[in-house]
Amino acid sequence: MPAHYPFKEIEPKWQKYWDEHKLFLAPESPQKKYMVVPMFIYPSGDIHMGHFRNYTITDALARKKMMEGYEVMHPFGWDAFGLPAENAAIKLGIHPEAWTLKNIEISRETLKRIGICFDWTREVTTCLPDYYKWTEWMFLLMYKRGLAYRTMGKVNWCPKDKTVLANEQVVGGLCWRCDTPVETRELEQWYFKITAYAERLLADIDKLKGWPESVKTMQRNWIGKSTGLEIRFESENGVPLTVFTTRPDTVFGATFMVVAPEHPVLEKLPVPAGKKSEVKAYQEKSRRKTDIERTSAEREKDGVFTGAFALNPLNGEKIPIWMADYVLATYGTGMIMAVPAHDERDFEFAKKYNLPIRPVIAPMEGNVELPYTYTEKAKLINSGAFSDLPCEVGWQKIADKVEAEGKGRRKTEYRLRDWLISRQRYWGCPIPIIHCPKDGMVPVPEEELPVLLPKKVKSFIPEGRSPLADVPEFINTTCPKCNGPAKRDPDTMDTFLCSSWYLFRYADPKNEKAPFEPKKVNTWLPVDNYVGGIEHATGHLLYFRFFTKVLQDAGYVNFDEPARNLFNHGMVLDAQGRVMSKSLGNTVSPIEEIEKEGCDVLRLAMFFAAPSDKEMLWTTEGVLGQSRFLSRFWRLAQELKDYFKAPLHYKVDMHTSTEYDRALYKKLNWAIKKAAEDYADYQFNTVISAVMELLNTFGEVPKDSKVAHYALSKATQLLAPVAPHFSEEIWQILGHKPSILASGWPKHDQQALEETIMTLAVQINGRLRHTVTLPKTMPEVEILKHLQELPKLAPHFEGKSVVKSIYVPEKLINVVVR
RNA sequence: GCCGGAGUGGCGGAAUGGUAGACGCAAGGGACUUAAAAUCCCUCCCCGAUUCUUCGGGGUGCCGGUUCGAGUCCGGCCUCCGGCACCA
Numbered sequence: 075m076p077a078h079y080p081f082k083e084i085e086p087k088w089q090k091y092w093d094e095h096k097l098f099l100a101p102e103s104p105q106k107k108y109m110v111v112p113m114f115i116y117p118s119g120d121i122h123m124g125h126f127r128n129y130t131i132t133d134a135l136a137r138k139k140m141m142e143g144y145e146v147m148h149p150f151g152w153d154a155f156g157l158p159a160e161n162a163a164i165k166l167g168i169h170p171e172a173w174t175l176k177n178i179e180i181s182r183e184t185l186k187r188i189g190i191c192f193d194w195t196r197e198v199t200t201c202l203p204d205y206y207k208w209t210e211w212m213f214l215l216m217y218k219r220g221l222a223y224r225t226m227g228k229v230n231w232c233p234k235d236k237t238v239l240a241n242e243q244v245v246g247g248l249c250w251r252c253d254t255p256v257e258t259r260e261l262e263q264w265y266f267k268i269t270a271y272a273e274r275l276l277a278d279i280d281k282l283k284g285w286p287e288s289v290k291t292m293q294r295n296w297i298g299k300s301t302g303l304e305i306r307f308e309s310e311n312g313v314p315l316t317v318f319t320t321r322p323d324t325v326f327g328a329t330f331m332v333v334a335p336e337h338p339v340l341e342k343l344p345v346p347a348g349k350k351s352e353v354k355a356y357q358e359k360s361r362r363k364t365d366i367e368r369t370s371a372e373r374e375k376d377g378v379f380t381g382a383f384a385l386n387p388l389n390g391e392k393i394p395i396w397m398a399d400y401v402l403a404t405y406g407t408g409m410i411m412a413v414p415a416h417d418e419r420d421f422e423f424a425k426k427y428n429l430p431i432r433p434v435i436a437p438m439e440g441n442v443e444l445p446y447t448y449t450e451k452a453k454l455i456n457s458g459a460f461s462d463l464p465c466e467v468g469w470q471k472i473a474d475k476v477e478a479e480g481k482g483r484r485k486t487e488y489r490l491r492d493w494l495i496s497r498q499r500y501w502g503c504p505i506p507i508i509h510c511p512k513d514g515m516v517p518v519p520e521e522e523l524p525v526l527l528p529k530k531v532k533s534f535i536p537e538g539r540s541p542l543a544d545v546p547e548f549i550n551t552t553c554p555k556c557n558g559p560a561k562r563d564p565d566t567m568d569t570f571l572c573s574s575w576y577l578f579r580y581a582d583p584k585n586e587k588a589p590f591e592p593k594k595v596n597t598w599l600p601v602d603n604y605v606g607g608i609e610h611a612t613g614h615l616l617y618f619r620f621f622t623k624v625l626q627d628a629g630y631v632n633f634d635e636p637a638r639n640l641f642n643h644g645m646v647l648d649a650q651g652r653v654m655s656k657s658l659g660n661t662v663s664p665i666e667e668i669e670k671e672g673c674d675v676l677r678l679a680m681f682f683a684a685p686s687d688k689e690m691l692w693t694t695e696g697v698l699g700q701s702r703f704l705s706r707f708w709r710l711a712q713e714l715k716d717y718f719k720a721p722l723h724y725k726v727d728m729h730t731s732t733e734y735d736r737a738l739y740k741k742l743n744w745a746i747k748k749a750a751e752d753y754a755d756y757q758f759n760t761v762i763s764a765v766m767e768l769l770n771t772f773g774e775v776p777k778d779s780k781v782a783h784y785a786l787s788k789a790t791q792l793l794a795p796v797a798p799h800f801s802e803e804i805w806q807i808l809g810h811k812p813s814i815l816a817s818g819w820p821k822h823d824q825q826a827l828e829e830t831i832m833t834l835a836v837q838i839n840g841r842l843r844h845t846v847t848l849p850k851t852m853p854e855v856e857i858l859k860h861l862q863e864l865p866k867l868a869p870h871f872e873g874k875s876v877v878k879s880i881y882v883p884e885k886l887i888n889v890v891v892r
Numbered sequence: 893g894c895c896g897g898a899g900u901g902g903c904g905g906a907a908u909g910g911u912a913g914a915c916g917c918a919a920g921g922g923a924c925u926u927a928a929a930a931u932c933c934c935u936c937c938c939c940g941a942u943u944c945u946u947c948g949g950g951g952u953g954c955c956g957g958u959u960c961g962a963g964u965c966c967g968g969c970c971u972c973c974g975g976c977a978c979c980a
Contacts, residue, residue: 286896288974288975291896292896295896295976296976318979318980319980320979368978369977369978372977373978401980402980404979405979405980406980409980411980413980418893419978420980608975609975612975612976682904683916684904687897688898688905689898689974693917695904696904698916700916702931705931709931759905759906759915759916760906760914763906763915764915767914767915836911837910839960840959841961882910885911888960888961
């Protein structure tokens with residue numbers, strides 16, 4: 075173990091200093107703002123290494139910007155509603171609120187202890203009435219704008235626990251708690267009409283210049299835009315059967331139709347009496363399946379023939395209508411034309427039930443192997459007047475004809491579904507709607523918000539409906555319109571609603587009159603840098619963008635995208651490479667190591683172990699190296715504190731200085747330059763190694779050095795974002811005025827990096843043969859001449875002639891000889 | 893299956909198309925010490941020579957290509973990790 079620097083004294087000392095001097099409070103009207111935000115967390119217990127990684131990243135970014143003279147907002151909050159609190163209540167007998175607030179206390183203390191520079195005056199806690207009042211307000215905004223609606227929807231239902239389950243609580247079709255097969259139930263649910271924003275959410279992805287490609291791709295796929303054609307088939311008895319297809323070029327290959335079992339049109343089809351019971355049985359069977367079961371691609375498809383037939387509008391062909399649950403009622407029109415020759419799913423189905431398979435697309439050259447799903451270098455066959463057209467042309471021509479004859483129209487479909495936001499749970503934000511037998515659904519007037527969550531409920535154990543439904547003093551109320559008796563909506567909101575607008579609240583966290591003052595939000599947002607894990611790519615980040623657009627449309631904010639830059643840090647895995655999770659019990663708290671080594675050492679170890687965007691295995695092996703590094707730094711500071719003290723802006727004359735000073739000064743400026751580049755790329759690991767290299771350059775320091783003290787001061791500044799307490803202390807030891815955060819950011823002296831001589835790598839035919847030191851000014855021809863005269867290189871030139879040479883100034887020369 | 897990301901020493905990792913392995917960990921050797929810890933110095937991808945500090949060859953998952961020059965660019969694979977997965 076190395077001799078520690080006294081981190082136990084200096085860490086609390088500087089935390090106190092920062093606090094007393096209010097260094098981390100974001101001003102109301104910044105001149106040069108920088109808002110950096112880590113994704114807030116669900117307070118499930120204590121902070122682990124994954125959180126530690128996230129917050130040290132934003133902390134370093136925030137501190138770096140402070141040193142560069144920005145006014146920084148670095149806020150934090152708690153995503154405090156949610157299921158685990160109810161589970162804790164059931165298991166431990168503690169009220170969800172008490173459990174949650176206790177956890178927040180613990181986590182906040184931990185975060186303070188690791189010196190994260192949050193502006194705690196802006197803290198938001200989503201489960202407190204001063205916050206959820208405005209979540210309710212957001213709901214009403216959606217409602218007023220026609221973006222919130224209530225309708226019947228399918229949910230997962232565990233018959234043993236008598237509860238609905240979230241999709242993620244259904245594991246392999248079974249309840250996560252009791253392994254009972256999950257059923258599907260129809261319940262009336264609240265939805266947000268995010269699909270109304272599908273096109274904008276998709277198109278504006280192109281504006282997200284500072285977002286990772288991976289997230290943008292995931293969002294594009296999630297929204298899943300497809301352009302195609304709606305075509306109206308007709309049943310024999312004249313019932314229109316409209317299908318959506320992205321392949322109008324294959325219409326002539328439609329050999330049957332498939333309708334989703336829950337499709338209402340089935341009532342109108344001429345199903346022969348003999349088929350009715352079979353159809354009913356299949357519908358019944360499908361209904362019992364969960365969406366998860368139904369959409370599993372591995373399952374073998376099945377279905378039944380309805381006995382009815384339809385007519386193909388293009389060729390008048392009579393084709394059978396089948397019913398199968400591989401067709402989703404919720405996408406397109408809930409029925410399809412099946413083209414087994416050119417669709418894998420239809421092919422599988424046709425094979426199973428011996429339905430005809432007719433190829434209508436063929437490659438320009440070569441043979442067809444069915445199913446043939448390509449469109450490139452392919453043409454139509456067996457398609458009447460359209461035969462021989464290339465696919466793309468046939469696509470358009472058929473679409474044109476269908477539109478011209480009024481049998482359909484071009485259409486864009488999205489995979490994105492509306493957002494189901496209601497939950498039959500206690501620990502969430504109430505839905506501010508009153509159900510009146512006379513007036514129907516009536517929104518709670520804004521001045522009556524918040525609808526408070528009652529503290530006392532009969533039981534937290536879910537009975538299949540919200541526990542709030544069983545609290546008479548909550549559920550029974552009067553209608554705001556007619557004053558007659560009415561009932562409150564018993565459901566609570568999905569917690570993703572709470573997290574869809576919390577960043578806006580940071581700009582105006584104490585506002586009692588509104589969720590925020592638009593001016594304040596427009597001052598601080600869009601967020602300059604939003605940092606978190608990739609797991610929120612298609613959930614939270616999409617909802618957050620959706621809310622922003624709605625708030626813009628409603629005139630509350632003047633921007634259409636909430637975050638200029640998004641950074642995804644890599645996951646922290648345990649030493650065996652497994653994801654750290656509570657259920658595996660392999661989470662590691664940073665606290666133990668912090669007590670042994672200090673939190674700056676742990677921060678450095680974290681940063682140094684891997685680039686921030688890559689996943690990392692957490693082991694304590696690297697900790698020792700960082701401990702040694704800071705200890706050496708510390709000892710050097712003690713040694714140099716009384717050496718020549720240069721001013722903070724200082725240039726060394728490269729001609730008159732000692733060789734030692736020149737070399738150190740050069741390395742210093744190299745490090746300053748490198749650190750600037752690497753900080754900008756989130757490459758904290760190489761920032762640290764650059765400072766290590768600089769430290770290694772000090773060696774035995776001559777007493778008369780005019781640079782050593784200066785270089786160490788600058789090195790301290792470079793380290794300040796990643797090792798904040800340590801840097802403050804060294805800064806003071808070296809005789810500078812605190813805080814180092816106010817000391818400015820070092821700029822490199824280009825002159826120091828400019829040399830008159832260069833070290834040149836010499837390649838002969840692309841292979842490294844030698845390195846030479848030559849004056850920078852030497853022209854290529856002379857270098858070449860010089861090389862040919864070197865005895866060491868003589869064997870390479872012997873009996874050969876120089877064909878050409880490639881000279882990369884100051885780096886390398888490649889001589890091609892033959 | 894589709895979409896991302898990644899494969900470099902014993903390990904974590906570094907390298908604007910230009911000297912592969914920076915920086916650190918581990919390991920081995922040495923100095924200091926009564927001893928240990930701490931600290932400092934040296935060695936540390938593989939093979940072969942060697943006057944002992946140099947030289948030659950090979951080497952960044954595999955196979956090709958482009959280039960004076962490829963870890964880096966292009967094409968085709970393999971493996972691992974994430975995400976999505978019957979969306980017509």
